[in-house]
Amino acid sequence: MSTVSDALKKTLAPTGRLRASINLGNPVLVHRNPTTGEPEGVSVSLAQAFAQHLDLPLDMVVFDTAGKSVDAVTREEADFGFFAIDPIRGQGIHFTAPYVLIEGAYLVREGSTFTCNDDVDQEGVLVTVGKGSAYDLFLTRELHRAHIVRAPSSPTVVDVFMEQALDVAAGVRQQLEADLQRFEGLRILPGRFMVIEQAMGLPRGRGEDAARCLFDFLESAKASGLVARELARFGIQGASVAPAAKA
Structure with missing residues (x-):
């Protein structure tokens, strides 16, 4: 059972379902399974783990470019996503610390x-x-x-x-x-x-408590070895797990 309060879950997922913005434009982090056609990769695994952490159903909103994925989260058409940290994007998105360096x-x-x-x-x-x-x-x-x-x-x-x-x-x-x-x-x-710092992010309007929840989840995913295991599982070379970050 999730330890996250119902109020915070409502902030993170106002529709009652956690909507993950997934960008197919970065093959290091996500690609379509050649057999099923479904997206898979490090980003998808983290999205699934975050939904499980919150004990919420997950919907993946899939885009072919980073720009579209950024726009979806900025406009709150998705609840979180996976992005390279950039100050322009940061105007509308609250980033975690990075989880992968590319x-x-x-x-x-x-x-x-x-x-x-x-x-x-x-x-x-x-x-x-x-x-x-x-x-x-x-x-x-x-x-x-x-x-x-x-x-x-x-x-x-x-x-x-x-x-x-x-x-x-x-x-x-x-x-x-x-x-x-x-x-x-x-x-x-x-x-x-x-060097691109890949992070998770959510709309700035969701507030500090939501941002802290996502930050803590991702730091736990790095510390537990989840990110490293998923990089290895999908055969990703040339990308490394980002070091632990302090809030």
Whole structure:
């Protein structure tokens, strides 16, 4: 039985059902099961565990981009979700501490003169990112000379990069590594241009008690080994469990 009060449950899930916003655009955290078509992955496992913690039924509201997932929680069309921490998103979402750290990387053609991440921010360079993704938000702030071209979603970044003959594709390292198997003549620049802190979050209007409940749940999930087990179960490489956080 849940130790969370009925009043707090009502704050966390006003409809009586816990609605999780799930973003299919980040393959590190969630994907569709090839047999059933249902979403599965670290995010889904955590959503299920949080619903069990609250002793509430779970509904998954599934989106193909991070931007749509963010909007759903900001507008309170979902009760919580899984996001890269970003100050712009933080205007409408109260984040927990991160639970997973993920590398952002650049992909270029084999013949490109770029040899390191610092080479990218030059006049005339066209960098494609998934619209509304953490990389879009970060690079919009950090790139001062290169120009950003926004693909419809993170999984389509390399398709747009190829179709429009752009200079650089930016995204989750695991997604870019998978794209190397789809297209010839590409390479990933060494290192990373950012580390993405993936957290859970809920609408800011839900208040401090709700935010504390979600924070405590996630810290417990990290400490118990749940996050690490789910990363291993789904064969995720290149992502690590974030360190424990203090409130």
